Amino acid sequence: MATTTAAVTLTSDLLSDEMSVSATTTCMKAGTTADGLDMMEYGYIDIVTGDQFDLLGSDDSTGSLGKPVAGIMANKANKVYIKNHSTDETYYVSIMLDAQAIGKLYGGDWMFIPWNATDDDKDIEITASGGTNKICYALFHEGKTLVAS
Amino acid sequence: MATTTATITINSTDLLSDELALTATSVLTKAATSTGVEQTTGLARKTTAVVGSTALIDSVVLYRADDYTADKANKVYIKNTSSVAAQYFTVYLTGDRGGETHTPSNALTELGRLYANDWAFFPWNATAGTKEAFTATFANTWAAGDTFTFDGVTVVAGGSGLDENAAAVDATHFPNWTTSVASAVVTFTSRTSRADLEIDSTEAVVVTAGDGTAAIATTVEGLKSASDIYIKPSVETGMTYETMLIHE
Numbered sequence: 001m002a003t004t005t006a007a008v009t010l011t012s013d014l015l016s017d018e019m020s021v022s023a024t025t026t027c028m029k030a031g032t033t034a035d036g037l038d039m040m041e042y043g044y045i046d047i048v049t050g051d052q053f054d055l056l057g058s059d060d061s062t063g064s065l066g067k068p069v070a071g072i073m074a075n076k077a078n079k080v081y082i083k084n085h086s087t088d089e090t091y092y093v094s095i096m097l098d099a100q101a102i103g104k105l106y107g108g109d110w111m112f113i114p115w116n117a118t119d120d121d122k123d124i125e126i127t128a129s130g131g132t133n134k135i136c137y138a139l140f141h142e143g144k145t146l147v148a149s
Numbered sequence: 150m151a152t153t154t155a156t157i158t159i160n161s162t163d164l165l166s167d168e169l170a171l172t173a174t175s176v177l178t179k180a181a182t183s184t185g186v187e188q189t190t191g192l193a194r195k196t197t198a199v200v201g202s203t204a205l206i207d208s209v210v211l212y213r214a215d216d217y218t219a220d221k222a223n224k225v226y227i228k229n230t231s232s233v234a235a236q237y238f239t240v241y242l243t244g245d246r247g248g249e250t251h252t253p254s255n256a257l258t259e260l261g262r263l264y265a266n267d268w269a270f271f272p273w274n275a276t277a278g279t280k281e282a283f284t285a286t287f288a289n290t291w292a293a294g295d296t297f298t299f300d301g302v303t304v305v306a307g308g309s310g311l312d313e314n315a316a317a318v319d320a321t322h323f324p325n326w327t328t329s330v331a332s333a334v335v336t337f338t339s340r341t342s343r344a345d346l347e348i349d350s351t352e353a354v355v356v357t358a359g360d361g362t363a364a365i366a367t368t369v370e371g372l373k374s375a376s377d378i379y380i381k382p383s384v385e386t387g388m389t390y391e392t393m394l395i396h397e
Contacts, residue, residue: 004161004169008270010226010393012177014151014187021192021393023228023268030264033234040164077237077264081159083173090181095272100244100258101376103272106180106222110173111271112157114240114261122259138159138171 002038004140006079006112029142030077037077041139044085047093047128056080056115056124056139072117078141080124083110084133091130098122107133115139151185153177153395155224155270179397180222190394194230199385208241208257208381212394214275214374215341221397223275225378228268228391236388237262240269241379257379263390273394274376278342281371285318285353287311287333291361299337299353300325306361335363342374 007024027037047053056072072078084093086107095102095111098121105111115124126135159171177186190212199206217223229238244258263269285297291314295306300323306314311333319330326337339346348365355363382388 002161002164004159004164006268007158007160008226008268009156009158010153010270010395012151012153012189012395014153014185014189015191019153019189019192021226023266023391025266025268027267028234028264030237030262031235033265036164038164040169075262077262077267079261079267081157081171089178089183092181094274097242097260098244098258100242101274101276102242102260103224103274104180104220104222105272106178108175109177109222109224109272110155110157110175113269113271114263114267116239116259116261118259140164 001034001036003036008112027079027140028077030075037079037140037142039141039143041141042137044134044136047126047133047135049128049131052096052125052127054123055082055126055135055137072144073142074116074118076116076142078115078117078139079112080115081110081112081138081140083136084108085136086130086133088130091128091133093133093135094127094129096125096127099125151187153186157270177224177395178222180220186222186224186395186397188396190392190396192391192393194389194391196387196389197382198387199382206381206383206385208239208379211378211380211392212273212275213341214277214376215280217275217394217396219276220274223273223394223396224270225273226268226270226391226393226395227263227380229263229265230389230391231265234265235383237264237267237383238380238388238390239383241381243373243375243377243379273378275396276374276376278344278374279369279372280342281339281346281348281367282369283337283348283365283367285315285335285337285363285365287315287335287361287363289361290357290359292358295355295357295359295361297353297355297363299323336368338369339371343371344373346371
């Protein structure tokens with residue numbers, strides 16, 4: 001099996017005492033301790049302003065900017081990483097799931113979330129503001145059902 | 150200025166034919182600025198306590214959008230501390246599929262599942278809904294000792310003045326409502342955005358010796374927030390999560 005670890009460290013001096021929070025997970029398939037996630041999609045793309053795009057489509061949408069992630073398996077332990085590589089602090093991308101706003105990634109921000117692509121509507125959508133935003137994204141997943149061309 | 154950094158490292162030596170080593174560090178700043186975020190809930194840890202069968206497990210509200218400023222560079226951290234592989238938390242946003250019929254499976258918008266030791270870190274725009282508001286208009290004859298009862302609080306009139314009694318109600322703290330006053334009219338505003346509130350004289354009760362009234366009229370219909378954050382444990386036997394919100 002593949003062993004992929006994802007670690008986060010949050011540090012800050014905004015409290016009266018120093019804050020340091022760390023967590024590490026080995027990305028496993030759903031409900032297992034011995035079988036790691038073994039598939040991955042990765043991309044680095046420009047997101048232009050003006051439209052909302054499917055960054056990761058939960059179906060075989062042809063509108064996806066990234067590789068269409070056809071038939072991603074539902075109810076699994078999929079993980080999505082997105083980073084906004086823009087260096088202008090006023091640039092941001094709005095991230096939505098199933099047309100519901102999650103939040104905004106400003107230049108330099110990143111996110112790491114689980115993703116349950118339970119149906120065709122569960123696309124992860126992205127809209128750029130300020131200018132063209134450079135986005136890096138990765139999807140770690142358990143497999144997908146390919147759609148015949 | 151506070152400096153808060155968030156670093157992610159994703160490593161794998163055998164997922165790809167080449168080694169995967171991804172690191173990203175972000176200095177968390179306020180929206181569209183280089184000024185660091187300055188507020189946080191701090192790290193919290195809680196064990197869910199659920200009574201009933203697995204099929205009936207309810208979700209838990211982690212953060213209500215009403216309590217934070219919308220469209221800012223807020224960040225949410227959630228971790229499932231369970232070490233049992235099959236135990237997971239499902240993370241939801243309220244969502245707002247206007248015009249659609251909700252079913253038990255889509256009443257909330259599911260982000261995904263955090264299995265044992267999994268964590269998530271994501272931006273949150275905290276878009277609030279609309280807070281219900283109504284007015285209570287004091288009229289007719291009031292006297293000292295008359296009462297106005299609402300939200301579990303009873304306010305006793307100090308005299309016969311309508312403005313005076315309205316001011317006394319406004320000066321009272323209500324658990325679930327804030328107030329403002331103009332002359333003899335008190336405006337109550339719900340502390341949370343909800344679509345299920347409708348206040349009338351059965352909830353805001355006046356008891357007077359004379360013919361004093363406090364007519365109730367809804368001025369703003371409430372609507373739920375679309376971005377409250379919920380989590381739901383997969384088992385009822387107690388699961389522990391940790392969470393923190395860093396916000397503006």
